[in-house]
Amino acid sequence: MNNPLLRKLANFTQLSDEESNVVNESTQDVREFAAREDVISQGDRTGGVKLLLQGFACRYKVLEDGRRQIVAYFVPGDLCDLRVFILKRMDHSIGAVVTSKVATISPENILKMTHNYPTLTRALWWSTLVEEAIAREWIVNVGQRNALERMAHLFCELLYRFRAVGLNQGNSCTLPLTQVELAETLGLSSVHVNRTLQELRRQKLITLEGGTLTIQELDALKELSFFNPDYLHLDYSDARPRGDEREGN
Amino acid sequence: MNNPLLRKLANFTQLSDEESNVVNESTQDVREFAAREDVISQGDRTGGVKLLLQGFACRYKVLEDGRRQIVAYFVPGDLCDLRVFILKRMDHSIGAVVTSKVATISPENILKMTHNYPTLTRALWWSTLVEEAIAREWIVNVGQRNALERMAHLFCELLYRFRAVGLNQGNSCTLPLTQVELAETLGLSSVHVNRTLQELRRQKLITLEGGTLTIQELDALKELSFFNPDYLHLDYSDARPRGDEREGN
DNA sequence: GGTAAGTGCTAACACAGGTTGGTGAAGGCG
DNA sequence: CGCCTTCACCAACCTGTGTTAGCACTTACC
Numbered sequence: 235m236n237n238p239l240l241r242k243l244a245n246f247t248q249l250s251d252e253e254s255n256v257v258n259e260s261t262q263d264v265r266e267f268a269a270r271e272d273v274i275s276q277g278d279r280t281g282g283v284k285l286l287l288q289g290f291a292c293r294y295k296v297l298e299d300g301r302r303q304i305v306a307y308f309v310p311g312d313l314c315d316l317r318v319f320i321l322k323r324m325d326h327s328i329g330a331v332v333t334s335k336v337a338t339i340s341p342e343n344i345l346k347m348t349h350n351y352p353t354l355t356r357a358l359w360w361s362t363l364v365e366e367a368i369a370r371e372w373i374v375n376v377g378q379r380n381a382l383e384r385m386a387h388l389f390c391e392l393l394y395r396f397r398a399v400g401l402n403q404g405n406s407c408t409l410p411l412t413q414v415e416l417a418e419t420l421g422l423s424s425v426h427v428n429r430t431l432q433e434l435r436r437q438k439l440i441t442l443e444g445g446t447l448t449i450q451e452l453d454a455l456k457e458l459s460f461f462n463p464d465y466l467h468l469d470y471s472d473a474r475p476r477g478d479e480r481e482g483n
Numbered sequence: 484m485n486n487p488l489l490r491k492l493a494n495f496t497q498l499s500d501e502e503s504n505v506v507n508e509s510t511q512d513v514r515e516f517a518a519r520e521d522v523i524s525q526g527d528r529t530g531g532v533k534l535l536l537q538g539f540a541c542r543y544k545v546l547e548d549g550r551r552q553i554v555a556y557f558v559p560g561d562l563c564d565l566r567v568f569i570l571k572r573m574d575h576s577i578g579a580v581v582t583s584k585v586a587t588i589s590p591e592n593i594l595k596m597t598h599n600y601p602t603l604t605r606a607l608w609w610s611t612l613v614e615e616a617i618a619r620e621w622i623v624n625v626g627q628r629n630a631l632e633r634m635a636h637l638f639c640e641l642l643y644r645f646r647a648v649g650l651n652q653g654n655s656c657t658l659p660l661t662q663v664e665l666a667e668t669l670g671l672s673s674v675h676v677n678r679t680l681q682e683l684r685r686q687k688l689i690t691l692e693g694g695t696l697t698i699q700e701l702d703a704l705k706e707l708s709f710f711n712p713d714y715l716h717l718d719y720s721d722a723r724p725r726g727d728e729r730e731g732n
Numbered sequence: 733g734g735t736a737a738g739t740g741c742t743a744a745c746a747c748a749g750g751t752t753g754g755t756g757a758a759g760g761c762g
Numbered sequence: 763c764g765c766c767t768t769c770a771c772c773a774a775c776c777t778g779t780g781t782t783a784g785c786a787c788t789t790a791c792c
Contacts, residue, residue, distance in 0.1 A: 293619070295619065295620070295623050297623070297627060297628075297709045298709050298711075299709065301627045302627075303622060303623040303626045303627045305619045305622045305623065306619070315612060315615060317608045317611075317612055318612070320605055320608050320609050320612060321609070321612055321716055322716075323713070325616055325619075325713050325714040325716070326616075326619060326714075356569055359566045359569050360569050360570070362566075363564060363566055363567070363569060363570055365615075366564060366614075366615055366618065367574055367575075369615065369618040369619060369622065370542070370544065370554040370555070370574075370575060370618060371544070372622050373552060373554045373618065373621050373622055373625060374544050374546070374552040374554065376622060376625040376626045376670065377552045377625045377667075377669070377670030378546060378550045378551075378552045378670065379546075380748075380749090381748075381749070412768085412769065412770090413769075413770065413771090414768095414769085418626075420626070421625060421626030421627065422749075422750090423749070423750050423751075424770095425749085425750075425751080425752095425771090425772085426748085426749055426750070428770065428771060428772080429749085429771095429772095431770095432771085460546045460547050460548065462547075464572070464574050465574040465575075467570055467571075467574070629778075629779095630778075630779075661738090661739070661740090662739080662740070662741090663739085671779075671780090672779070672780050672781075673739095673740095674741090674742090674779085674780070674781080674782095675778085675779055675780070677740070677741060677742080678742095678779090681741085
């Protein structure tokens with residue numbers, strides 16, 4: 235299973251070989267994007283659904299005066315909103331953080347998947363609901379947590395998400411972000427990001443160098459940041475389909 | 484058309500009488516909630532989809548130490564995530580701000596609507612995409628805007644949303660929030676909310692009394708807060724279905 | 733009718749985090 | 763080779779926002 239989307243969906247349910255094949259076939263249209271290149275730009279007409287296969291990408295919005303806020307990260311296996319093509323124009327941009335491979339899934343293929351495969355459909359909807367839940371948690375993050383908690387929380391989340399697609403190495407994962415980008419994510423200045431990083435290092439909670447994050451004390455980091463992974467809805471046993479509603483969509 | 488959901492969907496597309504009837508029939512299971520009562524509580528098993536018919540409600544998350552962040556508001560016509568029933572437990576709560584009427588739509592009715600009525604289905608997906616877009620804008624709000632801009636932006640958004648369901652009176656709309664709730668929305672202290680409200684009033688941009696918000700200078704407020712309504716995807720002409728992809732889901 | 737709780741409002745003070753302006757090291761490139 | 767850019771890092775100062783506390787008013791309730 236080298237398709238990271240399949241790897242991720244496996245956190246929610248078990249897919250049949252046929253379903254896995256459909257996913258693989260639908261994600262053949264692949265393009266490589268350079269670091270800092272936009273995958274989609276604000277104002278673009280919305281096309282197919284994008285799937286990050288390799289690399290690291292982000293969603294961001296820019297205010298008229300240039301302030302930029304990163305509102306989401308994509309790790310391999312993440313889809314952008316399943317239904318974007320319903321809207322006419324993008325109200326934000328998606329950019330590759332490092333060199334990345336992105337597949338474009340056509341609306342037709344989305345329909346093919348969701349028409350014929352109820353289990354797969356449930357799994358895809360699960361992934362979009364998780365994405366929304368992450369967005370809400372980010373609002374909590376910038377709204378209620380202070381700089382140290384915020385950064386700790388982000389690091390916990392990213393480790394969990396890399397784990398979910400098997401791209402962690404123990405408590406380490408790739409994190410190819412500059413301090414400016416971290417600042418734009420957390421709603422802080424880059425100077426304060428630096429201070430905060432130093433504090434996390436001083437407390438021997440993490441190391442971050444050469445684009446690799448290592449969480450030395452995961453439990454302490456979770457406690458410090460009030461990190462509760464429920465919002466990622468990753469617990470397999472807790473996410474099994476309930477009832478027996480038939481799903482044609 | 485007294486169903487606010489129909490009123491809202493009309494911002495995206497025109498529904499047939501048959502489709503309107505299906506919506507009306509699916510939203511018969513109505514319950515009234517008292518002010519400050521929870522419609523759904525964090526940890527609850529997820530039931531059907533909720534639709535606010537009357538009143539004002541919010542989504543919120545509470546940290547272990549009691550800090551609360553409001554992550555979304557519901558105005559009449561707003562649905563909570565169409566697919567919540569895929570998840571096992573709610574990772575946040577939904578609470579009525581004032582006395583409110585809420586309809587519960589069963590998964591079966593959702594299926595009925597989305598199976599047989601492609602135009603209606605598109606409209607429903609549009610509404611969930613808008614909800615997501617709002618969440619992203621809120622991240623930008625707390626992450627990048629200062630207190631004055633933040634509050635101004637929230638007021639602009641709410642006026643636009645009340646307008647979209649015809650519940651405004653010119654540049655006025657209901658806003659039954661205490662300053663503490665505003666603080667929990669904007670990631671500020673209630674004291675600073677008070678200061679900021681005063682500043683907006685001093686600049687003769689708004690009035691807010693007795694639960695009614697009046698925006699005296701909408702253009703100035705929009706400019707001050709870098710408010711760009713694109714993310715609400717309300718422009719009818721801009722939101723027409725494109726292409727002719729058939730929609731069975 | 734009196735008390736308590738909730739709310740709006742204000743003032744004084746404290747501090748987290750922003751701003752500005754710098755350093756040096758690493759890497760791309762003419 | 764040197765130049766330029768990018769990045770991590772650091773120090774000084776400033777300010778937006780939080781904290782604490784107190785008063786006035788309303789509403790709910792005993």
